[in-house]
Amino acid sequence: MVAFILPANSATGGYEIDNSLRIEDGDSPYLQLAHGADGTTKTMTFSWWFKQGNITINRNFFGHSSVDDAIFIRSDDGFSFIMRNAADGILTTNRKFRDPTAWYHIVLAIDTTQGTAANRIKLYVNGVQETSFATATYPDQNTDLTGFNTNTDNQFIGREKGGNYFDGYLADINFIDGAAKAPTDFGEVNDNGVWVPIKYSGGYGTNGYFLEFNQTGTSQNASGIGADTSGNDAHWAIDSFTARDIVTDSPTNNFATLNPLAGNSQLEANGYFFGNTRVSSNVTGVDDTNYLMSISSIGVTTGKWYAEFQATGNLYSSGTDSTSLIGVGSGIYKAGNGNHNTAIGGFTHWWLDHDDDRVIVDGDIGNVNMNDSTHVVQNDTIGVYLNCDTTMPTVTFLKNGAALGGATNSPYNVRRTGSYSLGDNNPIFFMPVVRYGDGSNNGQFKCNFGNPPDIPSSGNADANGFGNFEYSPTLGGVNYFALCTKNLAEFGG
Numbered sequence: 220m221v222a223f224i225l226p227a228n229s230a231t232g233g234y235e236i237d238n239s240l241r242i243e244d245g246d247s248p249y250l251q252l253a254h255g256a257d258g259t260t261k262t263m264t265f266s267w268w269f270k271q272g273n274i275t276i277n278r279n280f281f282g283h284s285s286v287d288d289a290i291f292i293r294s295d296d297g298f299s300f301i302m303r304n305a306a307d308g309i310l311t312t313n314r315k316f317r318d319p320t321a322w323y324h325i326v327l328a329i330d331t332t333q334g335t336a337a338n339r340i341k342l343y344v345n346g347v348q349e350t351s352f353a354t355a356t357y358p359d360q361n362t363d364l365t366g367f368n369t370n371t372d373n374q375f376i377g378r379e380k381g382g383n384y385f386d387g388y389l390a391d392i393n394f395i396d397g398a399a400k401a402p403t404d405f406g407e408v409n410d411n412g413v414w415v416p417i418k419y420s421g422g423y424g425t426n427g428y429f430l431e432f433n434q435t436g437t438s439q440n441a442s443g444i445g446a447d448t449s450g451n452d453a454h455w456a457i458d459s460f461t462a463r464d465i466v467t468d469s470p471t472n473n474f475a476t477l478n479p480l481a482g483n484s485q486l487e488a489n490g491y492f493f494g495n496t497r498v499s500s501n502v503t504g505v506d507d508t509n510y511l512m513s514i515s516s517i518g519v520t521t522g523k524w525y526a527e528f529q530a531t532g533n534l535y536s537s538g539t540d541s542t543s544l545i546g547v548g549s550g551i552y553k554a555g556n557g558n559h560n561t562a563i564g565g566f567t568h569w570w571l572d573h574d575d576d577r578v579i580v581d582g583d584i585g586n587v588n589m590n591d592s593t594h595v596v597q598n599d600t601i602g603v604y605l606n607c608d609t610t611m612p613t614v615t616f617l618k619n620g621a622a623l624g625g626a627t628n629s630p631y632n633v634r635r636t637g638s639y640s641l642g643d644n645n646p647i648f649f650m651p652v653v654r655y656g657d658g659s660n661n662g663q664f665k666c667n668f669g670n671p672p673d674i675p676s677s678g679n680a681d682a683n684g685f686g687n688f689e690y691s692p693t694l695g696g697v698n699y700f701a702l703c704t705k706n707l708a709e710f711g712g
Contacts, residue, residue, distance in 0.1 A: 238465050267392040270322045270470075272491065281367070310342060328399040432465055474703045476670070477498055478515060481516075528665065531597060671687050675687055675688060680701075682700070
C-alpha cells in the first residue's frame with residue numbers, strides 16, 4: 220500500500236474513536252453552549268482532533284458570541300489563538316496546516332498564573348510542543364480569559380463571533396476547567412512511532428466537557444449530537460446539523476476522501492464539499508472550458524477495494540466532446556489548471572463513459588449521444604471494484620448494483636461487461652478518478668469511500684463492518700473493502 224499523502228495519525232492503539240462530526244461551512248453549522256456558572260478563567264485545557272476539508276478559509280474551532288477570543292486556522296494556514304481582553308495574548312504558528320488527508324491532534328494548555336510568559340500558553344501538535352511562532356504575544360501574569368469559561372458569553376464550536384466557520388471533521392473534544400494538562404493525558408506514541416489517542420481519565424472541573432459525537436439525536440440533551448459525556452451534562456445546542464453529519468471517519472480509522480491538493484488548483488479553492496466527499500466544477504472561479512480532474516487521497520498497490528459515485532450535475536455539454544467520467548487512475552497526478560493528462564511519470568486512466576457504458580483507456584472519447592437514458596444518467600450509482608491482488612490488476616463497474624451492457628469492438632471501447640485489465644506502467648492506483656468535461660457540463664459528483672456525503676438507504680458495510688454503501692461491496696462472492704486505514708493495515712501488504 221502506498222498513500223499519495225500519508226494519512227497521518229491514523230494508526231490505532233487500545234482506545235478507539237468511533238465517530239466524528241463533519242462540518243460543511245456552506246451550511247453555517249456550529250454548536251453553542253451557555254455555561255450555567257463561571258469557571259476558572261486563568262487555567263484551562265483544550266484537546267481535540269481534526270481533519271480539514273476546505274483549506275482556503277479561516278477555519279474556526281472555538282469562539283464566542285460577544286468577544287473576539289478565538290482558536291482557529293487562518294486562511295494562510297497558520298494556527299492562531301487570540302485573546303482580546305485587558306492584556307492581549309496572540310499566538311500564530313509558522314507551521315502551516317494544509318494537509319486535508321491527515322488527522323491532527325491539538326492540545327492548548329493555558330495557565331496565566333505562571334511567572335514565565337512563554338509558559339502561560341502552550342500549544343502541542345501531535346504530542347510535540349510548538350515553539351516556532353510568527354507572532355507570540357503572551358498575556359500578563361494572572362490575566363483572566365473572560366470569554367472562554369464564563370456564564371456571560373455563549374461558547375461556540377465551529378465558528379467565531381463574526382461567522383467564519385470550520386470546514387472538515389472534529390473528534391474527541393475535551394475541555395478541562397481549572398488545569399493545564401500535558402498532551403500525554405490525551406495521546407501517546409505507539410509502537411510504530413505514530414501519535415495516537417488515549418482515553419482521558421482525569422477530572423473536568425466545573426465547566427469541562429467531553430464531546431465524542433456518538434449520539435445521533437438532534438436535541439440539546441444526552442442523546443443529541445452535541446451531548447457532553449464528561450458527567451457535567453454540558454450539552455451543546457446544534458445549528459444546521461443533521462444525522463448525516465455524524466460519520467465514522469476518525470483518528471483511529473481514517474477514510475479516503477477526494478484530495479484537493481492532487482487535483483486542479485482551481486477546484487482546490489472552492490470546489491470541494493462535505494469533508495471532500497463531493498466535488499463540483501460549477502463554482503465561482505473554476506474555468507470549465509478545459510478538462511478538470513480529482514483523485515482520491517489514498518493510492519493502493521494491493522488489496523481489493525470498493526467505492527461508489529454519483530454524478531449529480533449535468534454529465535455533458537450538447538454537441539461537444541465533454542462527457543463527465545468516473546474511473547481508476549495509475550500514476551501520480553500533478554496539481555494544476557491545465558489538461559487532465561498533466562502528470563508526474565505518466566498517469567493512465569480507465570474511464571467509464573456515461574453515454575454508452577463503455578470503458579475508455581486514455582483515448583479519444585469521440586462524440587456522445589447525450590440523451591440516451593438507457594445508459595448512465597444523473598443520480599445513477601456507479602460501483603467501482605478495484606482488484607489489485609491479481610497478476611494484472613482489474614477494475615469492474617456496476618450501475619445501480621447491476622452489470623452494464625454488452626461488448627463493443629472500438630479500440631478504446633474495451634467492452635461493456637466484466638472486469639477490465641489495468642496497465643502495469645505504474646503500480647499505484649487511485650480510486651476514483653473523476654473528470655469533468657470541457658464546456659458547460661458543470662460536473663458534480665458524490666464520492667463514497669465508505670464515509671458517504673449522504674446516508675445511503677441500504678446501509679451495506681464491507682466484510683470487516685466498515686463503510687456505509689448503497690450496494691454490496693461483494694462481487695462474484697469475493698469481498699471488497701472500504702478505503703480506510705483499518706482495512707489498509709490488514710490488506711495493504
